[in-house]
Amino acid sequence: MMELTARNTESWGEWIDRHSRTLFIAPAVSLILIFAIFPTFYSIVFALSRVRFSANGLQFRFVWFQNFYKQLFGNDQVHFLGKIEGLSAVGTVFLAIASAAVLWWLYRSVRTATWVGMIGRLISAATAIFVSWIMGATLLSGNPIGTLLTTLFYVTIGCGLQFFIGTGLAFLCSQPISGKSFFRVVFFIPLMITPLGVGFAMRMVADSSKGPLLPLLDFIGAGNWIWSADAWSARFVMMICDSWQWIPFIFIVMLAALENVPRDHVEAAQVDGASSVQIFREIIWPQIVPVAVTVLLIRMIEAFKIVDLPNIMTGGGPGTSTESMTLHSMYIWRSNDMGTSAAVAYLLLILTVVVCASFFNYVVLGQLRKARA
Amino acid sequence: MSEASFKFEKADRSLMERLFEPPAVGKMSPAANVVAHLLLVLWSLFVLFPIYWIVITSFKDAAAVNLGPFYIPFVDFQPNLDAWRMQFNIEPNCDLAAIARQVGLLLYNTFAFVVSPIVALQPMDPQICKIYHAFTNSIVVSIISTVVCVTVGSMAAYALARIQYKPKFGNIMMFVVLCLLVIAATSYSGVPWWASTAVALALFFLLARAFGKHFKHTLGNGDILFWIISQRILPPIVVIIPVYIMFQSVGLLDTHLALIIMYAVANLPIVVWLMHDFFAGLPIELEESAQLDGATRFAIFWEIVLPLTRPGLAATTLLTLILNWNEYLFAVFLAFANVQTMPIMVAAKNAGEKGIFWWEMSAIIVIMIGPVIIMAIILQRFIARGVLLGAVKG
């Protein structure tokens, strides 16, 4: 009897060991399949339907692309794309230049790209021209912009700003400076603070009736200025708060990259007579570019998901001017319109994938190849 | 190249040069030193001021806030503990017995869903001791989901670093088609979800057995790794509505389990990404020698590989823990009353109609961000060693 149990348990162990190939990876893959891939497909059904709650569960009615049409051309257009009325001269010129640049880039790559690559380039180009058209028709024609451009504003301008400041701070901290370790710890902290807490703290600091910046604003004669009442100032405040949180991320990675540049290289350049500027431009920068573009890509991916900050600081206001696409989708969901909500979410997914994949293919891969060639 | 261009004597150097050139290698020139310190101190102020402000506001009372702004405690205003006391005493029922009951319920619920997700969870009174409730919820959810995520994620990362997988492209396509069929059948034809899923799973295994051999095109480990990591691009808002419906149909809405699963899934890509890099960097000889000694794969993983990656594992765990603690969007959709986490509670209070009590909110937020600031300072020491850089470079 004893023997039997022993053998039994052993065969169990053997069975596990024989299937360890599968057992190691199965939990992760199943989790992702069930809770990420399956819902992504499921979401298509929502996006293509009108969904109602009823006594016996959800009722789906297939409506083809109506939900998308509503966002792009129908009565939700102002909310999503912005007010598209009368293309101004500036907008037209901008659209023309942007389109020409994109088409030129496309033309130049015709000869070298494979046909799969070409399809990718066509999608990137189409998206770029579409976004330029929206920009020309709304922003540059004096019309309010929608959540699409607001999101892109957070992503492009925000990430750009964060990258420059983050890299600059990292460079300063890589220099022989006293108190380095203190600055490192302090600069790192914001990244880890709950975004909601950041939103609230910033809301208090930026408060225009009893906030700590009042004396400063009074001093420069802007005591009555209420940032949350104006669309662009609200967006900029939002972006600055987002930067407050995310500059540390760029900082910490770039600092590690800077410190990873072999000391020998810098010393050799010093002996050879290079100045600090020359050393940075000629020796250090080329060696950290691959890390720089990768960290920028990661930051962009996360930036597309921004929701906590606008939600707590302005609730998307004034109007819908600080709403990101995630917040847009969330608000529609709150009004129980699941189909439209899913459609907006899908548009965000498409935008994220196109922008990030383009950046990855045309910028990051190029730099990585150069570094490894 | 000519000697004339070199200056040897210190006396040769003009005032400008003395200001802008370092006195020696490894030091900074006086001008650069001043500018750099100025910038760094300014940025430190910019970083620290909001945190400082929220901490001092939590020690203010209504008057000190509304007549403000006041900056320095004891000079500008008299700090008091009203806001803090309010967190603990405003509810008349919030005595020790109530707290004990809440903790007991939490433990029971944690146990219940660990044993089986089907066991009904005890409803906890959301009105009592909101802060304890949210805080313990946050702790339970983020710790358990971190453990799940890091365990599952490092296993997958290790497997991808050491075992060759060759999934058939045809099988994957078959899976996708069956997925779509299940969704269509459930949504439009009113087939119960469990029936369609069971049929589809059965079909998948049958078809994979029957036709799997004939598919020629296979993918490699790199593809699987890229696929897992690229899940991070997926905006959570895309999956959250279907996930909401899925959890609703199995009755798991507003439970710890739902949050734990979703938090773990959301952070899996990060864990796999970071841990894969650590595992791939280990010398394979150790594992090979253990294999020759007759150790099973799990034994090798547990006894040899994990201890070797301890610093990386610690950093990854801490990072996941912080991300889970801060998670907001999933909680908004999946948690209403029972499992409200700290961020949800803060957001709900913030949206209250009575206007915001800054001092009270500040106290809650200090409670919310206190743990993460401590964790961040610990994590920073790991990151200072460049633990995360390898992954970014890879």
Added chain:
Amino acid sequence: MASGKPGVPVSFDKVQKSFGAVRVLEELNLQVKPGEFLVLLGASGSGKTTALRILSGLETATEGRVRIGGRDVTDVLPKYRDISMVFQSYALYPHKTVAENIGFPLKVRKVNQAEQDVAIREAAAQVQLGELLHRYPRELSGGQKQRVALARAIIRRPSVFLMDEPLSNLDAKLRGHMRAELKHMQESFGITTIYVTHDQIEAMTLAHRVAILEKGVLQQLATPAEIYNNPANLFVAQFIGSPPMNIIEGALSGDTFQTSDGKIKTPVKGKAAKAVLGVRPEDCTVTSAAKGDIKGEIFTNELIGDHTLVTVKTDGGLMAVKAAKEYKGKSGEAIGVALLKSGLYVFEAEGGARLR
């Protein structure tokens, strides 16, 4: 080949260096003659690299002055010292081609492109790199990388060459080859060269003079022959020579060295209760057990090529003896070792100072 610049003298004047509480260099005084090839030899941690880095300006001396060409450069930035340096890791910039690497010192001095190209081609030709100018460092072999680093150092004809173990990353065969080339190049340029190494063969073959450092203290500064034939102390005697000098402990009185199993006549007269007798393996010969100054038995017997190295087990420990390559003794065979009188050195047991 005509030299670009006459060599300049270099001097260390009471140079000290501490990192925190750790003293890595004790009062170093060193005069290097113009055009001299000086090797700093020492084990790791002896302070030799620190001395070189102080001379290069990458490290600052805690005390003392450094002079190049008679000018005090103690507080001068590396770029104003007119030196060039070859690093142990070569420090080639991975993102620059061979040509860009070699031309970098000129580029940062804003020399125009045409002049740069001429100089690059000339420098590359001097180290036989002409074919590889458009490659990247990662596409080069170790020896080629070494040549690029050399070319980058010679392109602007500095007053002083500094080399920090430049050959230690090469395999043995290539090292011998590069050694010869380095020596030839230094002689043809006539540029003062300070060379750091832990390899005594490099030191002996390359140097005009060798400075041996140990624990931050200069032990001896002399020509290679002088160092070999006339070591200043026990450390130098043991450090130089392969296999190292045999050591026998005992006492000296008059010209007799008393060991545990016999008396040995030495060329030195003196009195020390505790002394050490040193004798190089090539000054020992294997004889019969009756005749030798020291008795023992054969421990091992290794044929090296041009000679046989016999390890003899004696009362005082193991002794290495060089014998003819035809020598065939069996392990365990009792033999005697005869010592050549003129090859005997006597040191104090405490401190290791040489007794003369």
